[in-house]
Amino acid sequence: MQPPPLLRYAAKVLPVAVLAASFAAQAAAAAVPHLALLITATATNLLAEASLHRWRPGQVSLLARIRADVMVRRLTCDFLLIVGLLRLGGNHRETVYLPLVLGLLLFYALHFAGHAAAIRVRGTRTLPLLTRNIDASALGITPAPPALLMRRHGPRLLLFGLPATAGLLVTAVSDEPEFAAAGIAVSAVLAAVSLGELVRCLVRRRPASPEEVLDWFDGWLADYRPTVGMYFSGGASSAYQANMWLDALAGLDGRPLIVLRERFMMQRIGATDIPIVCIPKVAQLLRLEQSALKLLIHPANSGKTSQILRIPSIKHAFVNHGESDKLSSCNPYAKAYDEVWVAGPAARERYALADVGIEDRDVVEIGRPQLAPITPYAGPPTGAYTTVLYAPTWEGWDGNPGNTSVVLAGENIVRALLADPGVRLLYKPHPMTGSVDPRAGAANDRIQALIHEANQGLTGPRPGPQAAAELARRTAELNALTASSFRDDADDAERMLVQGTPEPGRAAAVAAATAAWEAAHWASLPAAEHQIITAPQPALYSCFNKADLLISDVSSVVTDYLAGEKPYAVANTSDLPEELFRDAFPTVRAATILTPDAAGVAALLDSVRHPANDGLAAARAGLKLHLLGPSDPPSHARFGEAALGLCEVAEGHRVRMSSRLLPAIPAQRGALEEAEAAGEEQLEPAPEG
Structure with a gap:
């Protein structure tokens, strides 16, 4: 507590x-x-x-x-x-x-x-x-002082x-x-x-000069010839938005590349074999125009996105990091991209209704390739407990009380769930809860206190020492794969050297070790004990697979959970009548709607335990198709097809421009890069003391 x-x-x-x-x-x-x-x-x-x-x-x-x-x-x-x-x-x-x-x-x-x-x-x-998964030994980087x-x-x-x-x-x-x-x-x-x-x-001998580093990188680009990539810029807590696309990007045909803008983000990108480069300044970023790169996908909008969009030889697709009925899922900024890749017909309709300037021909349905780990519905709970995942979203920036259920309904929902002796609760709040509205942070604290109090009175069998030993073994195995190979006092340059070409198959080994750790983690917990999940592991999709029921808000969590077609509920704290609430937010049309007093929790649990009382199963199947698109062809195939199509468009554009380009344009671009470089040097912040 x-x-x-x-x-x-x-x-x-x-x-x-x-x-x-x-x-x-x-x-x-x-x-x-x-x-x-x-x-x-x-x-x-x-x-x-x-x-x-x-x-x-x-x-x-x-x-x-x-x-x-x-x-x-x-x-x-x-x-x-x-x-x-x-x-x-x-x-x-x-x-x-x-x-x-x-x-x-x-x-x-x-x-x-x-x-x-x-x-x-x-x-x-x-x-x-900075680079990662690229051999930088030619730069002569030496270990950093303590x-x-x-x-x-x-x-x-x-x-x-x-x-x-x-x-x-x-x-x-x-x-x-x-x-x-x-x-x-x-x-x-x-x-x-x-x-x-x-x-x-x-x-003593210093690392390579900036000019030597840039020349080396140009040579690496010419040798590697990347074709597809992901561009990402964001804050310290936003790395998950890029990490969810790593496997999908690695599965594309071609030679992938990840382009970052913030130095701290280099260590926040998950395990991957894909080459990663961080280019903080615009003048150096524009060097990508001379590469073979044809396509960049964008999981998020940021202020720095416009800087990469000015490169005409690269096509850009906005893939987002999640889809919901919130206005952020149909941002007018999407007009800046060549195409907007969405999960299914619902998102296409959302952009059309929002009327933010996105042409329907530029919207491509690809599904959600990262949802493959989610297991499908296998029937009602078979054990002694019904596992309920309560995963509310955060309060957002606009002060809308309907954004999160934590403030108005969270404690009531949790009390109602804890009052049922056959419920095992998994509480996973959004990591940004309370960052804008202190009331949300206070409510989150009270909810966790309720769960701790409920756990104190629980009795029942606990896993034996074998389960704890297995978890310890899996933890050590995962730590050995993910532990940093550089010294604790290494700086960015030394880490760049140490994190050179990765061992083949390392990303797959980390994925397998993570899955084994998650299985050992769940097996090590008492079956009746409620859990508060705030750490990165176990991941959200692992919680999906353990849950028999999801309770959430209007958020992308609902869309992803529907991949398994399991029962779910959404808290309505928007003051809208239920009928208008369902019309306003299509993702809740197959959900049980809970009021702030959580009066419907008992009936909801009964419908989960007795499918005969569940009248929304067919609606969930239909809504899944509407939100995520068909399962055949699979999402990863549609994602690859969309990438191939936009790469062909980029190649056609290059061919046309090579015959039309005026001699003055390269000189104009060179002058622009020099002017921007000079401006950035003047604005460069003083080193920290």
């Missing part, structure tokens, strides 16, 4: 509050002076500083924004300690402590120089593009300055300046060694 919000807030601000109080106590102890208070306040300051860097890095950044960065804080702490020593020592002690002050200044000067060197080293190792020297400026200053602070504290107690001198000397030596190592990194 999570602690109350007030307690969580108090824990969040406690380190900063303690840090501020320690500075105030240090100042008071130096002014009075008071030895015990000075020592206590300084030690408290060090502990609060360490806890901030270890557990609250966001607050460290916040303090830096108000000019209270780690350098200011450490200088303040040390020199308040010096003032305290002067006051405690009485008159005529300035000459004794002057060398200590000068030594402390030397330490900070060396630290400043080391920090400048670290920025310089980091700059030499920042390449214009992260403590390169990136962890605050912890480095805190650690290297600790001997100096400790020596000053011992001197305050003993009145022997030698201890402070020894501590300051150790700190200065540590800073000098750090500076020397960074200077050594600067003078």
